[in-house]
Amino acid sequence: MAGKSERDFEQALLRNYDLKSSAMGKVSEALVMTLLVGCGVFSLAITVGIIVLLFSQSIGFFNNAELAIDPWTFLSDNRWSIGQTQGTPRYGILPLVSGTFRITGIAMLISLPIGLICAIYLSEYASPRVRSVLKPTLEILAGIPTVVLGFFAIKFITPYLLQPVGEFKTFNAASAGIAVGILCLPLVTSLAEDALRSVPNALREGAYGLGATRLEVTLKVVVPAALSGIISAFLLALSRAIGETMVVALAAGSTPTFTMDPRQPSQTMTGFIVETFQSESLEPDSIGYYSMYAVAAVLFVFTFTITLIGQLIRMRYQEVYN
Amino acid sequence: MSWSQSVSDVNQPNRNVAQTATPSNQKLETPPEVAIALNSFNAFYGEFQAIYDVNLNLPAKQVTAFIGPSGCGKSTLLKWINRMNDIVPSAHATGVIKVGDLQILDRQTDVVDLRRRIGMVFQKPNPFPKSIFDNVAFGPRLHFQIAKQDLADLVEWSLRKAAVWDEVKDRLNKSALGLSGGQQQRLCIARAIASGPEILLMDEPCSALDPGSTSRVEDLIYELREQYTIVMVTHNMQQASRCSDRTAFFFKGEVIEEGQTKQIFTNPQQQKTEDYVTGKFG
Numbered sequence: 001m002a003g004k005s006e007r008d009f010e011q012a013l014l015r016n017y018d019l020k021s022s023a024m025g026k027v028s029e030a031l032v033m034t035l036l037v038g039c040g041v042f043s044l045a046i047t048v049g050i051i052v053l054l055f056s057q058s059i060g061f062f063n064n065a066e067l068a069i070d071p072w073t074f075l076s077d078n079r080w081s082i083g084q085t086q087g088t089p090r091y092g093i094l095p096l097v098s099g100t101f102r103i104t105g106i107a108m109l110i111s112l113p114i115g116l117i118c119a120i121y122l123s124e125y126a127s128p129r130v131r132s133v134l135k136p137t138l139e140i141l142a143g144i145p146t147v148v149l150g151f152f153a154i155k156f157i158t159p160y161l162l163q164p165v166g167e168f169k170t171f172n173a174a175s176a177g178i179a180v181g182i183l184c185l186p187l188v189t190s191l192a193e194d195a196l197r198s199v200p201n202a203l204r205e206g207a208y209g210l211g212a213t214r215l216e217v218t219l220k221v222v223v224p225a226a227l228s229g230i231i232s233a234f235l236l237a238l239s240r241a242i243g244e245t246m247v248v249a250l251a252a253g254s255t256p257t258f259t260m261d262p263r264q265p266s267q268t269m270t271g272f273i274v275e276t277f278q279s280e281s282l283e284p285d286s287i288g289y290y291s292m293y294a295v296a297a298v299l300f301v302f303t304f305t306i307t308l309i310g311q312l313i314r315m316r317y318q319e320v321y322n
Numbered sequence: 323m324s325w326s327q328s329v330s331d332v333n334q335p336n337r338n339v340a341q342t343a344t345p346s347n348q349k350l351e352t353p354p355e356v357a358i359a360l361n362s363f364n365a366f367y368g369e370f371q372a373i374y375d376v377n378l379n380l381p382a383k384q385v386t387a388f389i390g391p392s393g394c395g396k397s398t399l400l401k402w403i404n405r406m407n408d409i410v411p412s413a414h415a416t417g418v419i420k421v422g423d424l425q426i427l428d429r430q431t432d433v434v435d436l437r438r439r440i441g442m443v444f445q446k447p448n449p450f451p452k453s454i455f456d457n458v459a460f461g462p463r464l465h466f467q468i469a470k471q472d473l474a475d476l477v478e479w480s481l482r483k484a485a486v487w488d489e490v491k492d493r494l495n496k497s498a499l500g501l502s503g504g505q506q507q508r509l510c511i512a513r514a515i516a517s518g519p520e521i522l523l524m525d526e527p528c529s530a531l532d533p534g535s536t537s538r539v540e541d542l543i544y545e546l547r548e549q550y551t552i553v554m555v556t557h558n559m560q561q562a563s564r565c566s567d568r569t570a571f572f573f574k575g576e577v578i579e580e581g582q583t584k585q586i587f588t589n590p591q592q593q594k595t596e597d598y599v600t601g602k603f604g
Contacts, residue, residue: 200448202444202446204409206448206513207460208406210437211464212464221450224451224452225451
């Protein structure tokens with residue numbers, strides 16, 4: 001009696017369990033699938049939408065009836081005076097591009113070497129205790145709002161670091177560049193450190209076994225082995241710096257200049273877009289309105305190219321260790 | 323030092339190194355010459371003692387195999403011979419290890435020169451993600467002022483010595499990661515001998531290789547002993563019996579027995595050794 005009912009119970013249990021799990025499995029599988037595809041399609045749609053918007057609106061810039069701007073002049077003329085009231089308007093994007101690259105260049109001069117050295121120190125030299133203090137500190141630096149860094153550039157870097165050593169204007173490319181460099185530093189450090197730490201220990205042991213010192217192991221084996229990851233980190237920082245807006249809008253000034261002098265004010269592509277967007281005289285369908293889209297499209301092309309190069313380098317040079 | 327002379331003389335490639343680095347080798351004439359002498363050697367990881375009171379004399383120009391179950395201290399001992407344990411923060415040791423006149427465990431010992439004189443081959447082939455040439459040239463470039471042509475000769479000599487030259491001679495500038503596992507391991511042996519060591523330490527050099535590659539590397543080890551003192555850790559008892567002259571049996575951090583390989587495998591003096599080599603445990 002007892003044995004029979006126990007068997008019944010077992011069979012019922014197994015049968016119920018079976019049915020429920022397969023039905024549940026199908027439903028949740030379908031749900032998860034929909035969710036995954038939905039998210040994928042969503043991000044793709046947003047990307048495509050933004051690109052279409054950028055380029056379709058940029059056409060309005062070149063189709064302007066009064067000014068008849070041709071794309072070549074836009075890309076090659078070295079004066080930009082849209083948004084300024086006096087004089088004949090000139091619409092060469094080079095001052096904005098040069099402003100972007102001046103500031104980005106200064107930022108990279110600061111963040112790449114310091115970031116790489118920090119990464120090498122954290123990955124190869126620091127004891128676990130030191131690392132456990134330094135890593136969170138670096139993350140705090142990454143968490144500082146960019147507007148604070150912009151403020152820091154105007155109120156500290158310019159008057160206390162730069163003006164004592166040279167004729168720096170109140171708004172200048174150097175202080176904005178240094179602040180953007182500080183902004184990119186945690187990014188470079190953290191990504192480069194990941195790349196260095198992913199180098200297998202077997203390679204370090206191999207080099208030590210041949211009589212290499214720690215510095216030789218680091219510079220001749222670990223860094224070359226992590227090179228693709230380090231370059232990816234550099235390129236990501238570069239595109240972050242090119243796209244950075246708040247710091248440059250605050251600290252670099254709003255004068256488009258075509259110069260190599262870091263002491264002068266300069267306006268970047270992003271800085272111009274912010275300024276134009278905020279200006280009260282901006283009217284829809286005006287040349288100023290469309291110029292924002294044209295500048296944004298150029299900006300997009302730069303960052304897109306850098307991302308693409310990064311992907312290519314990763315595909316081409318990444319070493320696969322098993 | 324001039325490498326071109328020694329490189330051209332394939333039978334005596336270490337002549338210069340041996341003369342300058344270990345004059346003591348000439349003095350010791352009682353055969354077999356002792357290459358590595360261990361006295362009351364103890365090794366620790368933090369509080370844990372991994373090796374207890376080892377006294378061993380490893381003969382020169384012979385292959386000594388360390389056998390024993392996992393975790394019995396074979397690899398630890400091997401890594402102390404060229405101070406590879408320096409990079410493990412918790413590792414420390416007491417006692418004496420001598421290579422010629424050199425006190426290995428002495429704090430003043432120059433580990434860079436020590437590791438040049440004592441090459442190491444690891445369990446898994448670990449070529450650097452560089453060209454085949456640059457892999458072999460790595461050690462010489464660290465240690466020697468060497469002209470370009472001499473370096474090329476030295477790389478060729480090392481690759482020939484490691485029986486991998488014919489397979490790689492047309493692709494010296496290609497990445498070493500494109501080689502098969504067995505080729506990579508022979509490349510690592512070439513890389514180790516290119517710095518002109520007297521001793522080669524091999525930590526289970528065939529454990530990651532397929533049977534065909536294993537037998538090629540074993541043949542190579544057997545040939546290399548004419549010129550180098552080789553200490554090899556292995557889990558494979560057939561391997562120990564095939565390519566070693568002497569065998570030391572380790573158990574729980576102690577050397578239970580050491581002797582001629584043939585004697586260890588056919589007529590062990592200790593019960594533990596017999597149980598292990600006959601496969602009763604391990």
